[in-house]
Amino acid sequence: MNPVDISIPHPSLPPLTSVLPAEPLLLMGAGPVPVPAEVARAGGMVINHLGDSMNMVVRHIKELTRYAFQTRDEHIFGVSGPASAAMEMAVGNLLWPGRRVLVLKNGWFSGRFAEMARGVGAEVSTLEVPEGNPVTAEMVEARLQQERFDVVTMVQGETSCGVWTRDLESIVALARRHGALTVVDAVCTLTTMPLQKDQWGIDVVFTGSQKGLSSLPGVSLIAFSAAAWAVTESRPGPRPHWCLDAVRAEGFWGRHEYHYTAPVPGLLALHEALRLIGEETLERRFERHRQSSLALQTGIEAMGLRLATPADFRLDAVVAIEVPAGIDDARARRYMSSMFKVEIAGAFGLNIVRIGQMGEQCRSPNLFRVLHALGVAMNNEGARLDLSAGMGAMEAHLARWAERVP
Ligand SMILES: Cc1ncc(COP(=O)(O)O)c(C=O)c1O
Known part of the structure; x- marks a missing residue:
């Protein structure tokens, strides 16, 4: 036999363990x-994705998801x-040529629905408000x-x-009254604040x-109401998706049959994340997010920075902070990362930075670390922030909360 001719030499690279930092960055973005x-x-x-253990994991994930989505x-x-x-x-699964969708858009992610809907040939209308504002029930009613x-x-x-869509429940009720199904993106909010899928009448959520659930990136969750499922099944003609076809997915998630090789580690991790949420209970988890985020917001303002979103429709899960005039926020964030090993997020075009308050981010030591790092980094860039005032105000908030917790 001739020797195999390997003409492209293998690259000589170090193992990841030698290039990743020993202490991972604290992800507060x-x-x-x-x-x-x-x-x-x-x-x-990794376990067999079609074995008995996996079947149990799948059943549990569905049960636990019912709790998370209510x-x-x-x-x-x-x-x-x-x-x-x-x-x-x-x-x-809900849209195809001839079907009409109204996309409520107030930013980057809500607008993504429109791009996707156009891609599947639906007729797309957009109700858009300037980024940083919520779409209200009044606006939706007028359009419907x-x-x-x-x-x-x-x-x-x-x-x-x-920004929090404060009128979500009323908007869902309005859509229902006008004969439309509703699809709700709860990507950054699930388990950080109340969402009642059945009680509010949401069709798909x-x-x-990787956000509120505090699990590994790469797996997502979705639930269809009976009405949404009936529409999905009624789709005329060939079904264009394979992996994303809900009817095919029912094979694995409903009958434990092969659909595609399931993302086993991601599902096992999600099982644990959801189980821990159940253990904590939604009530206590919502309160932890509320108080942790409020403490951070208090500290940020006491330090001398301004929050970008008015309190009326401010999310707990993602706190947006105005970048003071003349400050290079990208350089400040790089300093936070190299000096304090803390990362926060920039933004898609707005002059803000964002700190996450989702899942494991809402722990007091993380709050102190991120607020201090932010203050030092901003001051290095020429801001005149009072770090002691900020840290003190945040600590006072956390201490008052700790006193109230039984
Ligand atoms: C509200 C919202 N929707 C959708 C997405 C998209 O999520 P992914 O990046 O996991 O696809 C994100 C991601 O940040 C989000 O925050």
């Missing part, structure tokens, strides 16, 4: 976020892919009185600018794993 030890451990395992839906899927894949599953839609899409929280 808009996701991914740090994960609990149980989640990290589960995410390091739904009794039958049709619940873990999707192999980021939250955008779940968004694509919602869009691709003029035109008929099959589907209305919205975000519960617009991560790109830290989805989330990612």
Whole structure:
């Protein structure tokens, strides 16, 4: 036999363990976020994706997801892919040529629905407000009185600018009254603040794993109401997706049959993340997010920075901070990262920086580390912030909360 001719030499590269920092960066941006030890451990395992253990994991994930979404839906899927894949599953299964969608847009992520819907040939109308503002029920009602839609899409929280769709429940009710299905993106908000899928009448809701759930990136979750499922099944003609086709996905998630090779470590990790959420309880988790975020907001303002979003519709999950005039925020963020090993997020075009308050980010030591690093980095750039005042105000808030917690 002739020797195999390997003409392209193998690259000689160091193992990751020698190039990644010994102490990982503290991820205080808009996701991914740090994960609990149980989640990290589960995410390091591979088991047979069609065996009995996996079948149990799948059943548990569905049960735990029902708790997180507050739904009794039958049709619940873990999707192999980021939250955008779940968004694509919602869009691709409810919309096709001839169907009409109203996209409520107030930022980068809510606008993504429109791009996807155009891609599948739907007729797309957009109700757009300037980034940094919420779409209100009044605006939606006015639009629904003029035109008929099959589907209305919205975000519960617009991560790109830290805005909460405060009127979500009323908007969902309005859409229902006008005969439209609703799709809600709860990517940055799920388990950080209340969402009641069944009680509010939401048809499809989805989330990612790497934000409020504090799990590994790469797997997302989605649930379909009976009405949304009926529309999905009624789609005429050949079904264009394979991985993102909900009817095919029901094979694995409903009947434990092969659809595609499931993302096993991501699902095991998600199982643990959801189980920990159940252990904590949603009530306590919402309060932890509320108080942690409020403490951070208080510290930021006391230090002398301004929050970008008015309190009326400010998200807890993502705190948007105005960058003071003349400050180079990219350089400040690089300094935070190199000096303090803390990362926060910039923004897509707005003059803000964003600090995440999702899942494991909402722990007091993380708050002190990120606020201090932010203050030092901004002052290095020429801001005149009072770090002591900021840290003191934040600590006082956390101490008052600790006193109230039984
Ligand atoms: C509100 C919202 N929707 C959708 C996405 C897209 O998620 P992914 O990057 O996991 O696809 C994000 C990501 O930040 C988000 O914050």
